[in-house]
Amino acid sequence: MGGFFWENMRIALSELWGHKTRSILTATGIVIGIIAVSLMSTLINGVDGLFENSMKFLGRGNLYVDKWPWFGDEDWWTLRNRPRIELDMAEDIEERSTYAIAVAAQRGRSADLSYKEYSSEGIFINGVSANYPDVSTIDVEFGRFFTGSEDRTGAQVIILGSDVAKALFPFEDPIDKEIFVGSSRFRVIGVLAEMGKFLGTFSQDAQVIIPIKTFNKIFHGPWGMRRITVKVPEEHIEDAKEELRGIVRVLRGQKPEEKDNFAINQQKAFRQQYQGIKLAIGGTGLVITALSLLVGGIGIANIMFVSVKERTREIGVRKALGATRGKILGQFLIESMLITASGGIVGLLVSTLASLAINKFLFPASMSFGVAFMAIALSATVGLIAGLAPARKGSLLDPIEALRYE
Amino acid sequence: MPLIQVKDLYKIYQMGNTEVRALDGVSLSIEKNEYVSIMGPSGSGKSTLMNLLGCLDTPSSGDFYMDGINVATMTDNELAHIRNKKIGFVFQTFNLLPKSTSLRNVELPLIYNGEVKAQFRKDLAMKALNRVNLGDRVGHKPNELSGGQRQRVAIARALVNDPAIILADEPTGNLDSKTGEEIMALFDDLHALGNTIILVTHEEYIAEHAQRIVRLLDGKIAVDELTKKKKK
Secondary structure, three states, X not given: OHHHHHHHHHHHHHHHHHOHXXXXXXXXXXXXXXXXXXXXXXXXXXXXXXXXXXXXXXXXXXXXXXXXXXXXXXXXXXXXXXXOOOOOHHHHHHHHOOOOOEEEEEEEEEEEEEEOOEEEEEEEEEEEOOOHHHHOOOOEEEEOOOOHHHHHOOOOEEEEOHHHHHHHOOOOOOOOOEEEEOOEEEEEEEEEOOOOEEOOOEEOOOEEEEEHHHHHHHOOOOOOEEEEEEEOOHHHHHHHHHHHHHHXXXXXXXXXXXOOOOEEEOHHHHHHHHHHHHHHHHHHHHHHHHHHHHHHHHHHHHHHHHHHHHOHHHHHHHHHOOOOHHHHHHHHHHHHXXXXXXXXXXXXXXXXXXXXXXXXXXXXOOOOHHHHHHHHHHHHHHHHHHHHHHHHHHHOOOHHHHHHOO | OOOEEEEEXXXXXXXXXXXXXXXXXXXXXXXXXXXXXXXXXXXXXXXXXXXXXXXXXXXXXXXXXXXXXXXXXXXXXXXXXXXXXXXXXXXXXXXXXXXXXXXXXXXXXXXHHOOOOHHHHHHHHHHHHHHOOOOOOOOOOHHHOOHHHHHHHHHHHHHOOOOOEEEEEOOOXXXXXXXXXXXXXXXXHHHHOOOXXXXXXXXXXXXXXXXXXXXXXXXXXXXXXXXXXXXX
């Protein structure tokens, strides 16, 4: 049987070579289909990677007490009228919660920074408690984070995000230099390692971190974000969330019949939201691209029917010389699989180049081995299925009729 | 035991309500190394008999022994195997694969044989081509050959599996008379070398090359006679 495979490959190759234009046109349908399917899978993988990377900024075991829920369809006016988060609740939560590992308070708003002739506008000022590193994934690359006593005394110390450091100190070491936040003077004590963007939008590197007490001293008024982050063991996050909800309600003196006037956010919400979108867009995309492959397959089936018809006489000769049905079937199946597999390989090459370009100019995307394997397997399968009916038709020809065919 | 033994062979087609008896009780036996012509006007059952003898078709009823094996009740795949091993076809229209060289065309039955390893195929095909004096045309495609040369390639292809019979259907029908005579001379040689040859033709002078002529009429054997050649 192995000998037949190569013999059939030889026949198929010379047949395809003999009809170059036809073969190329037919294979183009498959090329397009495979490009569509493999690029779509690559894009979904890329977006997945991007998402997972962003999710690292939100610890899996973190609960965020916020005024606003991240997702949901509650009435905007109701949410707007909620009281703002009292950050002194952080201590009470830490005291009362049985699950909490760390509780950090956080305020944020934007302001302009400057150093000598350099300035950065609209930078996110992150005012946090000294235990903030325990609840986040920040990594101080140079210098240090501030201490508890610096926070308590409202010291004017600042840690720069990597982009901010590059903008203000293109040629100097920022550590121990004095910069201005608005009109207040701060001493740089650290620089964060590069982190990238959150979901492709908010750059984690374009922020600065100062002690929350210092923040309160400088920035007055109700504006900006306020948040309490509670880190709990990941495996108990649902119980911890219920407990936290109770604690905040008690601290706020909410009556049992009242709805929560705060939100407890967690990474899961992003994940669920994302899964929904991914399923909708990815699923639809794959169905549409699979349709293009189907169209390519129909083209193959069509041309194989033509080929069987044209070669009726040849089939008759082969049968007279001793070819069985199975051998004729195999011959045409290998031919159609060869067209689609070559189309698949070409399509794969094109989409690999395309994904390299996307990776370079748009966002992280790379052709995985799995996608490549799937593309080749899929194209060969399309060939097998598309070739089945024509090959069967050829194999069932009556040799006497076929020999007489003009 | 004769090489071919046919007993009460019927081939009946149903055409609407009417029954067409293409073969109506044919009995015939052919010995090894016989040289037989089958003749008859169109509609006489000549083609049907040839298709049956060539194992391209099965009879409606009757027995057909080839080399001691009953082929009348075989399945399609078994028939394909018999055709490959036992029968060498030569057609009026040559029926070579147009895109393949002489060598590839002659190799074809060896490929379907399954018992001949790839490395021996070329040698066997070369040997067959040399036997028909086409050793210098192995790399040519059919459209680069004359009609006579094409038919020689077809004969080499028929010989290559060393079949029990060579079945030639109007082998000179598409050739001019001079070339036709050359091809017939080749058949005569092959017969002299011990091959069994069955010739289907409607030309009396072609049929005279054989030792025996079987004449069919209305699906029955009308005459089964020896030729002058044999009588001599």
